[in-house]
Amino acid sequence: MRTLILATALALSAPAAFACETFTVGDLTVEHAWSRATIGAGRPGVFYVEITNAGDTDDALIGLATPAAGMPMLHETVVMDGVASMPHAMSIPVPAGQTVALAPGGYHGMLMDLSTALKEGDSFPVTLTFEKAGEVTVNVEVLSLRAEGPDCEHAAQ
Amino acid sequence: MPLPIAEMVFTLTDHRGKTVRPVDWIGRPTLVFFGFTWCPDVCPTTLSDISGWLEDLGPDADRLNTVLISVDPERDSPDVLAEYLSNFDPRIIGLTGPLAEIERAAAGFRARFEKVAQGEHYTMDHTAGVFLFRADGRFGGIIDYHEDRRFALPKIRRVLE
Numbered sequence: 001m002r003t004l005i006l007a008t009a010l011a012l013s014a015p016a017a018f019a020c021e022t023f024t025v026g027d028l029t030v031e032h033a034w035s036r037a038t039i040g041a042g043r044p045g046v047f048y049v050e051i052t053n054a055g056d057t058d059d060a061l062i063g064l065a066t067p068a069a070g071m072p073m074l075h076e077t078v079v080m081d082g083v084a085s086m087p088h089a090m091s092i093p094v095p096a097g098q099t100v101a102l103a104p105g106g107y108h109g110m111l112m113d114l115s116t117a118l119k120e121g122d123s124f125p126v127t128l129t130f131e132k133a134g135e136v137t138v139n140v141e142v143l144s145l146r147a148e149g150p151d152c153e154h155a156a157q
Numbered sequence: 158m159p160l161p162i163a164e165m166v167f168t169l170t171d172h173r174g175k176t177v178r179p180v181d182w183i184g185r186p187t188l189v190f191f192g193f194t195w196c197p198d199v200c201p202t203t204l205s206d207i208s209g210w211l212e213d214l215g216p217d218a219d220r221l222n223t224v225l226i227s228v229d230p231e232r233d234s235p236d237v238l239a240e241y242l243s244n245f246d247p248r249i250i251g252l253t254g255p256l257a258e259i260e261r262a263a264a265g266f267r268a269r270f271e272k273v274a275q276g277e278h279y280t281m282d283h284t285a286g287v288f289l290f291r292a293d294g295r296f297g298g299i300i301d302y303h304e305d306r307r308f309a310l311p312k313i314r315r316v317l318e
Contacts, residue, residue: 036201039194039240046197071276077198079302083269084199084285104202105303111197112278145244146205 018123018141019150026133027055028094032101033140034150035111037120045069045118047109047126047140048149052099061092061100063129066140070113072126077105086110094130104148118142158267162187162294165265169226169254172238177252179265179294186297186316187222187290191268191283193229194241199285202303207287208246210309217317218248226262227253228270228283289316 019034033049045068053059064072074089092107094100102108109126118124122142129135143150165179190207192200204225211218225242227233230253233241238251253259263270268284285302289312297316300309 036197037244038197039244043195044197046201075198079285082284082286082299082301083282084302085273085282086196086198086280088275104198108198112276145201146208148202148205 018139019143020152021139023136023138025130025136026059027057028053028059028130028133028136030128030136030138032150032152033126033138034147035118035124035140035142036147037142037145038114038118039145041114041117043114045111045114047072047111048102048104049109049126049128049138049140050099050101050103051094051128053094053096056096057132058096059094059133060131061094061128062090062131064109064126065129066111066124066126068115068118068124068126068140069111070115071111073110073112074107075110076107091131120144159288159290159296160265160267161296162290165262167254167258167261167265169252169258169262170235172235172242172251172253174235177250179262182222182224182290183294184292185220185222186292186313187224187294188287188313188316189222189224189226189266189290190287191226191228191263191266191270191285193227193281193283194233194237195229196280199302203285203287204242204245204249206303206306206309207249210306210313211246211248213306213310214313214317217314218246220317221248221313223249225249225251226259227251228259228263228281230254230256230259289313291316 022031029052076089127137270283287300289297
């Protein structure tokens with residue numbers, strides 16, 4: 001029994017734990033919220049997440065807010081003729097019955113004016129605003145600058 | 158198509174402060190990409206992909222010149238590049254220098270970059286692919302942005318032959 005309690009405690013403090021939490025608002029499920037460590041606070045941070053719309057009405061992510069950054073914005077990395085650019089996205093569609101990922105190389109949150117450098121292992125809250133479902137606040141886990149995403153299969157229990 | 162390395166002319170400084178010219182790369186296969194340390198999405202992703210490729214190639218990757226050329230010399234000094242690159246595979250070399258030299262380098266690779274205002278900040282649009290060259294400096298192909306490693310690794314192995 002003691003071993004089991006210890007194992008549970010370890011699982012809860014495992015590095016990937018925060019990013020593997022699931023949050024819901026209305027028909028939307030929000031999970032795998034993560035970010036990358038930054039060098040100092042002068043550079044922007046990044047925010048990635050997965051949103052699943054289990055309902056039968058289309059929705060859209062229209063804004064981000066976080067105490068970690070003065071100016072969080074939605075962006076999309078677009079590669080056209082081999083050139084990458086990063087236009088501002090007014091909103092990110094979350095169609096009925098689909099999962100939308102803010103993920104490396106595509107849609108992402110860009111966290112400008114960080115209040116402090118993001119360090120691996122830290123976490124911070126981000127409030128997502130959806131056109132129809134409203135607001136939901138998630139915990140974002142800071143992974144290494146090299147990370148390509150949280151490893152939730154190992155953390156799942 | 159990019160010029161052969163032997164026909165490129167530019168002088169830049171690496172993240173350890175050493176002067177680098179393209180002729181220095183001849184004799185080893187070379188992998189070059191453009192980027193900047195301010196960008197939160199594309200550049201860490203590309204550097205992370207490349208670090209993974211180098212690890213998969215193992216000791217063979219020791220024979221490669223693996224080079225990041227900054228398109229943002231205003232913010233990317235050699236020291237800034239050194240701190241940034243310390244997060245990735247140590248075989249990756251970062252280059253920066255005067256804007257005119259970076260423009261000459263980009264012209265040789267037929268790469269493009271452009272400064273884009275973003276509120277009170279700015280970001281850089283830039284060619285996102287990874288350029289490959291054989292040891293004699295001949296162009297050996299491009300790995301597109303975020304290309305799957307199943308396709309990327311054979312392309313690198315081909316220039317290593």
